[in-house]
Amino acid sequence: xxxxxxxxxxxxxxxxxxxxxxxxxxxxxxxxxxxxxxxxxxxxxxxxxxxxxxxxxxxxxxxxxxxxxxxxxxxxxxxxxxxxxxxxxxxxxxxxxxxxxxxxxxxxxxxxxxxxxxxxxxxxxxxxxxxxxxxxxxxxxxxxxxxxxxxxxxxxxxxxxxxxxxxxxxxxxxxxxxxxxxxxxxxxxxxxxxxxxxxxxxxxxxxxxxxxxxxxxxxxxxxxxxxxxxxxxxxxxxxxxxxxxxxxxxxxxxxxxxxxxxxxxxx
Amino acid sequence: xxxxxxxxxxxxxxxxxxxxxxxxxxxxxxxxxxxxxxxxxxxxxxxxxxxxxxxxxxxxxxxxxxxxxxxxxxxxxxxxxxxxxxxxxxxxxxxxxxxxxxxxxxxxxxxxxxxxxxxxxxxxxxxxxxxxxxxxxxxxxxxxxxxxxxxxxxxxxxxxxxxxxxxxxxxxxxxxxxxxxxxxxxxxxxxxxxxxxxxxxxxxxxxxxxxxxxxxxxxxxxxxxxxxxxxxxxxxxxxxxxxxxxx
Numbered sequence: 001x002x003x004x005x006x007x008x009x010x011x012x013x014x015x016x017x018x019x020x021x022x023x024x025x026x027x028x029x030x031x032x033x034x035x036x037x038x039x040x041x042x043x044x045x046x047x048x049x050x051x052x053x054x055x056x057x058x059x060x061x062x063x064x065x066x067x068x069x070x071x072x073x074x075x076x077x078x079x080x081x082x083x084x085x086x087x088x089x090x091x092x093x094x095x096x097x098x099x100x101x102x103x104x105x106x107x108x109x110x111x112x113x114x115x116x117x118x119x120x121x122x123x124x125x126x127x128x129x130x131x132x133x134x135x136x137x138x139x140x141x142x143x144x145x146x147x148x149x150x151x152x153x154x155x156x157x158x159x160x161x162x163x164x165x166x167x168x169x170x171x172x173x174x175x176x177x178x179x180x181x182x183x184x185x186x187x188x189x190x191x192x193x194x195x196x197x198x199x200x201x202x203x204x205x206x207x208x209x210x211x212x213x214x215x216x217x218x219x220x221x222x223x224x225x226x227x228x229x230x231x232x233x234x235x236x237x238x239x240x241x242x243x244x245x246x247x248x249x250x251x252x253x254x255x256x257x258x259x260x261x262x263x264x265x266x267x
Numbered sequence: 268x269x270x271x272x273x274x275x276x277x278x279x280x281x282x283x284x285x286x287x288x289x290x291x292x293x294x295x296x297x298x299x300x301x302x303x304x305x306x307x308x309x310x311x312x313x314x315x316x317x318x319x320x321x322x323x324x325x326x327x328x329x330x331x332x333x334x335x336x337x338x339x340x341x342x343x344x345x346x347x348x349x350x351x352x353x354x355x356x357x358x359x360x361x362x363x364x365x366x367x368x369x370x371x372x373x374x375x376x377x378x379x380x381x382x383x384x385x386x387x388x389x390x391x392x393x394x395x396x397x398x399x400x401x402x403x404x405x406x407x408x409x410x411x412x413x414x415x416x417x418x419x420x421x422x423x424x425x426x427x428x429x430x431x432x433x434x435x436x437x438x439x440x441x442x443x444x445x446x447x448x449x450x451x452x453x454x455x456x457x458x459x460x461x462x463x464x465x466x467x468x469x470x471x472x473x474x475x476x477x478x479x480x481x482x483x484x485x486x487x488x489x490x491x492x493x494x495x496x497x498x499x500x501x502x503x504x505x506x507x508x509x510x511x512x513x514x
Contacts, residue, residue, distance in 0.1 A: 027329065051340065052388075075385035086383055101372070103387040104328070105344035112341045124349050127433040128421035129391050134377055148434060180330045182340045 002172030002218035007196060007227075010220040011037035014160050014192050015046075020070075022049040022111075022158035023056060024186040025228070029177060030056055031164035033227035034196050036264050039063040049158055051107045051182060055230075055247045058082040062257050063264075064094040070156075072102040076248055083251040093254070101135055106153045110137070111182045113155035114189030126151045161190035164228045165213075167204060168197045172215035175204045184211055187218060196224035198233055279466065281493050283405070283446035285501055286465050288314055289493040291357065291403045291444045292501075297322040299354040302347075302393055304328075308357035308403045310504070311444075317500050326353060328389050348392050351436045356397035358390055359404045362415045365458050365479040367402065367422025367440035369394065370415035377417060387419050394420035399441035406445035412478040423457035447473045449490070453482060463488040 005013075015021060015038055025031055035056050038046075048066040050057055053074035060066050062084030069085070076082050088097035102110070109121030122141060132138040132151075141152035163183040168174045174195045176183055187193040195213070200223050204212065215221075226233065250260050281289075284307065291311035295301060297320040303312040309327070316323045324333045330343045338347070347353060360369035361384050371390060375381035394400055400422075404410060422440045423429055430439050440459070443450040448464035460482040461473055466489060474481050493501075 071386065073386050073388040081383075089383060101386055103391040104340060104389045105349065105392040108339075108341040108344050123345070123392070124395060124434075124436075125392050127395060127435065128418065128424050128429060129387075130372070130377070130418045131387065131391065180337045180339060184339065185341060 002168075002174075002195070002215045002221045004168070004170070004172055004200065004221045004223070007033060007222040007224050008037055008040075010034075010194050010222045012041055014194050014220060015041070015043055015162075016159070017043055018045045019043075019159040020047040020049060022156070022161040022186045022190055023060075023163075024050065024161065024181055024183050025163050026052045026054065026181060026231075028232035029164045029166075029183075029228050030054070030231040031162050031196050031224075031227060032056060032229060032231065033224040034162045034164070034194060034222070035060060038065055039261070039264050049156060049186075051104055053082070053085070055082075055251075058084040058247070058251055059264075061085050061088050061097055062094070062251070063261055066097065067095060068098040068100065070100040070102070070107075072104045072107045076251070077245045080248045083248070084257060087254070100137060101131060102138070102153070103129075103131065106138060106151070107156075108182055108185070110153045110156040111185035111189050113153070114157040115185045118155055120152045120154050122150050122152055124150060125153075156189055158186070158190040160192040160194065160219075161186040162194045162196070163187060164196045164198075164224070164233075166197065166233070167199045167201050168195065168221045169201055169204050172218055172221045173204060174213040174215075174218060174221065176211040176213060184213060187213055192219045193217075194220045194222060196222045196227045198225050198227070199223070279492055281498055285493060285498060286490075287311075287403060287405070287444055287446040288501055289497045290449065290465065290490055291401060292318060292497075294401055294442065294444070295320050295323050295355060300324040300326060300352065301355040301357060302326045302328070302353050302389070302397065303357040304359050304388070304390065304393075306359055307405075308359055308401075310501075311403055312357055313504055314497075314501050317504060318497060344389065344392055348389065349396050351396050351398065353393075353397045354399070356393035356400045356437075358393060358400060358402050358420060360390075360402070360410075360415075360419070362410055362412050363402060363404065363443065363459075364412055364415045364422070366424060366426065367400075367443065367452060367457075367459055368415050368418045368424065369402065369420040369422065370417045372417040372419045374416055390420040394422070394437070394439070395435050396437045399438045402440055402443040404443070404445060406447040406473065406476045408476045408478055411476060423452065427455075427457040447476060449488075450481075451484075458482065460484055461487065463490050465490045466492045
């Protein structure tokens with residue numbers, strides 16, 4: 001059963017140095033509040049797993065929390081660059097960054113395998129591309145029925161998964177807004193999980209079109225109203241706000257990023 | 268990904284980006300299912316829906332299936348893309364080569380790249396499995412190269428037999444629509460050849476922006492200019508919809 005705990009306590013308890021941490025949700029309902037707790041607690045040597053790496057990934061890398069990135073797309077708002085990640089890759093600042101690079105289909109298959117208790121996922125993917133040459137978690141497998149060669153990707157079982165959702169009830173059951181992305185799979189694949197929510201209610205209400213994650217499959221729920229800001233919280237397709245887009249200017253300059261980091265660490 | 272780095276090529280009251288968007292939109296048909304990458308491809312698909320293809324089903328990378336609802340990433344990639352149900356995949360890239368292979372990963376060497384690009388997203392599996400691929404991109408010499416630095420999404424690989432050898436079900440690149448003209452794979456070699464130029468564009472101008480020896484079709488066409496209706500619709504869509512202001 002999930003326990004309902006304050007956000008800082010949840011992150012302090014669940015996210016440990018050296019962990020493989022999946023942070024999912026995009027383009028809205030991104031768990032920024034939880035990620036900022038990770039930064040405040042100065043967690044380090046994390047492997048950040050995230051299909052679409054965006055501003056949140058840039059912040060965690062720039063803050064020196066992650067030494068490895070497992071991803072399938074990485075770009076800033078409006079197709080801009082992620083300067084903190086570029087700086088880490090190109091200049092090892094503030095620390096060198098390793099990457100493990102996939103396609104979205106491959107990452108999704110890896111989460112599904114992890115959530116299903118299987119050692120690998122299988123897909124018609126990667127064929128003819130240069131990705132397998134650089135990504136050890138992509139191999140091939142021969143179908144025992146047809147003899148066809150297919151891509152095999154190793155299962156993802158993160159130490160901890162973090163996602164943000166609209167609401168939970170007092171027992172820790174969580175209502176995910178629609179099935180978009182891989183939030184459900186990330187939680188079910190991880191050894192531990194934290195779901196931050198906009199509100200905690202007596203009754204989740206009608207779940208038509210939504211996905212309910214039962215309390216027994218979640219480690220902790222934390223009440224974090226506005227916890228997805230500056231990404232939207234109204235629904236899976238809500239727009240990011242202007243401060244999200246203004247990230248490019250903060251990220252571009254180490255000193256300016258340093259001031260942003262100070263602001264996060266001294267709330 | 269790239270910004271227009273020189274004045275638009277245009278022989279009329281339209282920009283180069285408007286020309287490529289209109290030309291790409293015209294290739295889409297009502298009743299088709301399509302998935303479009305962000306940027307020019309997505310804009311072309313949206314324009315087609317507002318012009319001649321109201322029943323073009325748009326599937327997008329966030330899992331939206333037209334107006335019918337949203338599916339998760341595993342379902343999107345397995346049931347919808349990989350299954351081969353999608354008629355047209357509209358892609359773009361930082362580089363394309365003579366065999367229509369696309370690069371959105373790195374410029375230069377992978378370990379020490381000159382430019383790190385966003386990466387694959389859904390493109391490898393779209394390129395593998397959609398019935399046909401339409402590439403939509405700006406025609407620049409640094410982007411149209413003989414061999415891409417990194418194959419992110421497969422076109423025809425190194426030649427005509429590669430897709431079949433890899434067991435790919437999708438047909439691969441059907442046409443490459445740029446702001447200068449249209450390239451299509453030569454049926455005999457799968458090499459991209461010039462089959463149309465846009466109004467006011469000369470063959471030599473296209474060759475100058477292409478990094479391989481570009482073959483030109485004997486039946487080279489000139490694209491019909493954008494109509495006032497096409498331009499007005501595109502402009503209302505660009506200014507009227509927040510969809511185009513970011514991802």
